[in-house]
Amino acid sequence: MRGNRNLAQKIKLSTIAEALGLSTATVSLALRDSPLVADVTRDRIKEKAIELGYIYNRRAASLRTSRSGIIGVVVHDIMNPFYAEILKAIETELDRSRQTFILSNHYDSVDKQRNFIETLLQLGGDGVIMSPAIGTPASDIRLAEDNGMPAILIARSVPEIDVPTFRGDDAYGTALATNHLISLGHTRIAMIGGTDHTSTGRDRYAGYANALKKAGIEVDPALRIPGPRTKQSGFEAAVNFLANPLKPTAAVCWNDLVAIGLMNGIARAGLVPGKDISVTGYDDLEEAAIATPALTTVWNGQSEVGRFAARALLDKLNGSSEADGLHLIKPEMRIRQSTSPLNPGAGR
Amino acid sequence: MRGNRNLAQKIKLSTIAEALGLSTATVSLALRDSPLVADVTRDRIKEKAIELGYIYNRRAASLRTSRSGIIGVVVHDIMNPFYAEILKAIETELDRSRQTFILSNHYDSVDKQRNFIETLLQLGGDGVIMSPAIGTPASDIRLAEDNGMPAILIARSVPEIDVPTFRGDDAYGTALATNHLISLGHTRIAMIGGTDHTSTGRDRYAGYANALKKAGIEVDPALRIPGPRTKQSGFEAAVNFLANPLKPTAAVCWNDLVAIGLMNGIARAGLVPGKDISVTGYDDLEEAAIATPALTTVWNGQSEVGRFAARALLDKLNGSSEADGLHLIKPEMRIRQSTSPLNPGAGR
DNA sequence: CTGAAAGCGCTTACAG
DNA sequence: CTGAAAGCGCTTACAG
Structure with missing residues (x-):
């Protein structure tokens, strides 16, 4: 019937x-x-x-109760495994409380992001979890908050904004990776990828630079290749990396994708990543462990970030809002086969 | 103000x-x-x-007009690059007509999928694009259609259901890959991954088996390793593949992820994929071209599938419904470095 | 334990 | 070109 x-x-x-x-x-x-x-x-x-x-009819109900059961999530790119892993954790957490979640990419377009926030407000969204686009103004977060839609930030911070924010301790994390390479005897260590336009980018470079300084190694800007954030661009960066006259023996990569791409590029050039060149990643994606060679990287707590963010939002919706401000997740080193002691005899 | x-x-x-x-x-x-x-x-x-x-307030408007501007999309797993590439195409197409889209994974749970359809109906969704979960009953599609929410199918068909369906011609595609390997001189060709529980799975195996038969090569069930669909499981399958007493010299993989995982597993065992063992993938993900070695694979038209599906839905919403039934996209071979002529001397 | 009535914030005929 | 009024389908005080 x-x-x-x-x-x-x-x-x-x-x-x-x-x-x-x-x-x-x-x-x-x-x-x-x-x-x-x-x-x-x-x-x-x-x-x-x-x-x-x-x-x-939820629209009718929600019109009356002004609660929709909708939560918005917007990140740079849901295809990126880093965000995908965070999203999976959020999904698991929200599913329990039977919330519908609306997903969107902003591709670092502030306009697309604002559009999403407005749509969410129009739909009566109960809250929003966002990894803010580069250059997000405080006013865009306030637009949500002032209209009764609490916001939670993940992976990146926004200046002047004090809503609950969950991300890894980036400076600490890249320092871990850099120190690991230094302890293996490397001194000509390149940094591949990332941008100065995000807090994450600045923090990761700072962590790398400070670790070098502390070890008495000069920080040479010529050893930095900014930009790459994807496998493809990491792959392409291999050419410049290998052609660098300073002959770096190791690379601290912006993330696992760049590291895997770079290793593929190095292999394509006839060298053996993990032996001829040591490479570290960042994030510890599921895929890092099965790369060839298995990638030495820094665990960045994606699932923690997602779980904490979802819980913080649900808490807020239930009236208990104690989690304001920045919550840093402590990264951890994962040592695998893509790094090895510097072999002075090998040379390049 | x-x-x-x-x-x-x-x-x-x-x-x-x-x-x-x-x-x-x-x-x-x-x-x-x-x-x-x-x-x-x-x-x-x-x-x-x-x-x-x-x-x-869209809820109020939509209550009055009974049109919400919401389109639902549900697939097995949005993290899977195959679906991610389809989603990107759908997003691009829907963005133009300013529709909000709600995304969900069903992880092949028919219940989770039905739940999503019901939620969408409650929100007054205008339509739904779905890659149906394994075992989806015709009644779940009708639930949507009968309540005025048109459905479009992608990647998989559902028996007895005649709504617009867009997917690749799987039997043809795996036959392409198998014939390519046969033309290189391989005869002991394994098939890795996939399941008989989906039309896709059955079609791909049939394409492989028929190509072998046509070439006068016996189809040996012992050369099939069903199951793997991810990089991780492809990686793990390498052990069984290499231990197979029939000593296969080539593998037709379920998809690119399995192929890349398998190649990593082969490399880990000290063999060289693309030389010692030829491997083909399926889908031609962005990542296939930068794998090491670059993956020979079958282009499966993800962006076409996404674009066509979105357009078919928008057409339906605008009253012109001429696209009912199955629309097969013709796959194409992409030959790269992961396959090479059988070297009779090499032996294993 | 059940019902009558108001109201959530829009849009849409219908008048003028 | 603008306004008064009804109604979309719920939920929530308020009565009884």
Whole structure:
């Protein structure tokens, strides 16, 4: 009996109410398991609802209650495994509380991001989790907050904004990777990828530079190849890296994707990554462990970031908002086969 | 002046109307650029709306018009680059017509998928694009269609369902890959990955088996390793593949991910993929071209599938529904470095 | 335990 | 070109 092929008459609360000789108020309460309704009545109502193929109209409900059950999530690019791993954790957490989540990429376009926030507001979104686009103004976060839609930030911070923010301790993390290479005897260490336009980019470069300085190694700008953030661009960077007259023996990469791309590029040039050149990644994506060679990298807590962010938002929606401000996740070193002691005899 | 920090009074159409001494009808029409409203009036209204920080309430509008501007998309796993590439194409297409799209994974759970369809119906979704979960019953598609929400299928078909369906010609595609290996002199060709529970799985195996038969090569079930669909499982399958007493010299893989994983596993075992063992992928992901060695694979038209599916849905929403039924995209061979002529001397 | 009535914020005929 | 009024389908006080 389910489904009405010709949309002649839509089934609504009042259809059920009339069919049973009850009021819509009772039907509404019964379908939401209110204890106010007698058990027998509730059962009759629920049966009828199924029989008629009733579909709850959330728009109507939400118009009345001003709560939609919708949570927005916007990141640079959901295809990027780094964000994908965060999203999976968010999804798991939100699924439990039966929230619908709306996903979007902003591709670092502030306009596309603002558009998304506005759409979400129009839909009555309950909250938003965002990895802010490069250059996000504080006003865009406030647009959400001021209209009653709390925001949570992940992976990046926004100046002047104090909403709950979850990300890794980037400076600490790249220092870990750099120190690891130094301890293996490397001194000509390049930094591949990243941009100075994000807090993440600046922090990671600072971590690398400080680690070198502390070890008494000069920081040479010629050893930096800024830009790459994808496998493809890491692959392409291999040419410049290998042609560098300073002959670096190791590379600290912006992330695992760049590292894997770079290793592929190095292999394509006939050298053996992990032996001839040591390479570190960043993030510890699932894929890092099965790369060839297995990638030495820095665990960046994607699943933690996603889980914490989702919980912080749900907490806020439930009235307890104690998590404001920055929450740094401590990265950890994962040593595998893509790094090895400097072999002074090998030379390049 | 934008944003009202204390949500004391929400700005709505009537707020603007009162402020200007107009009716809500006029304000509503003006904001949607109706020619019925005088230019001066319209401009005054729009200015006021911005000044007050008005946010259009789509729930209210949609309740009235029964059109929401929401399109749902549900696939097995948005993290999987195969689906991610399709999604990107869909996003590009839908963005143009300013539709909001809601994304979800079903992880091949029919329940999770039905849940999503129901949620979408509750939100008044205008349509749904889905790559159906394994075992999707026809009734779940009809649930959407019968309630006025047209469905488009991608990547997989559902028996008895005739809605517009876009996918690659899988049997043809794996036959291409298999014939390529045969032309290189290989005869002991394994098939790695996939499942008989989907039309795709059955078609790809059939394409492989038929190509072998046509070439007069016996199809030996012992050369099939069903199951793997990810990089990780392709990597793990390398052990069994290499231990196979039939000593296969080539592998037709379920998809690029399995192929890349398998190549990593082969490399880890000390053999050289592309020389000692020929490997073909399927899909031609962006990543295939930069794998080491660059992967010989079958282009599967992800961007075409996404673009066609989105257009078919938009067409349906605009009343022109001429695209019912199955639309097969013709795959094409992409020959790179992961396959090479059988070297009879090499032996294993 | 159940019902009558108001209202959420829009849009759409219908008047003028 | 503009306005008054009804209605989309719910939920929520308020009565009884």
